[in-house]
Amino acid sequence: MYYECDERAKELARYMIANKATVRKAAAVFKISKSTVHKDVSQRLQNIDYGLFLQMRELLGENLRERHIRGGIATKNKYERLRTKKE
Numbered sequence: 001m002y003y004e005c006d007e008r009a010k011e012l013a014r015y016m017i018a019n020k021a022t023v024r025k026a027a028a029v030f031k032i033s034k035s036t037v038h039k040d041v042s043q044r045l046q047n048i049d050y051g052l053f054l055q056m057r058e059l060l061g062e063n064l065r066e067r068h069i070r071g072g073i074a075t076k077n078k079y080e081r082l083r084t085k086k087e
Contacts (some may be wrong), residue, residue, distance in 0.1 A: 004035050005040070005044060006044065006048050008032075008040060009040035009041060009044045009045045009048055010045070010048060010049060010052065011030075012030060012037055012040050012041055013040075013041050013045055013049075013052050013053075013055070013056045014027055014052070015029065015030075016041065016054065016059060017052075017055055017059055020059065023037045023038050023041075023060075023063070041050075041053075041056045041060070042056070042057070042060065055062065
């Protein structure tokens, strides 16, 4: 059981770093919950592979800093789609 969790945590971290993916995106790709992804990369990974954990922590921080920008872009796109439907 623990071996599977450890391998999953490493695999998630490698995927997220390689693709600059968010927790939501990784959860969708691996078909697991966001909570599981976050726990794997922010807690379990620290005890498994500290170097990978440091890279992951940097990516999570970057995603946190950019979160409001992504939300604004998503809202802008939503209202542009609604506007084009009316026309």
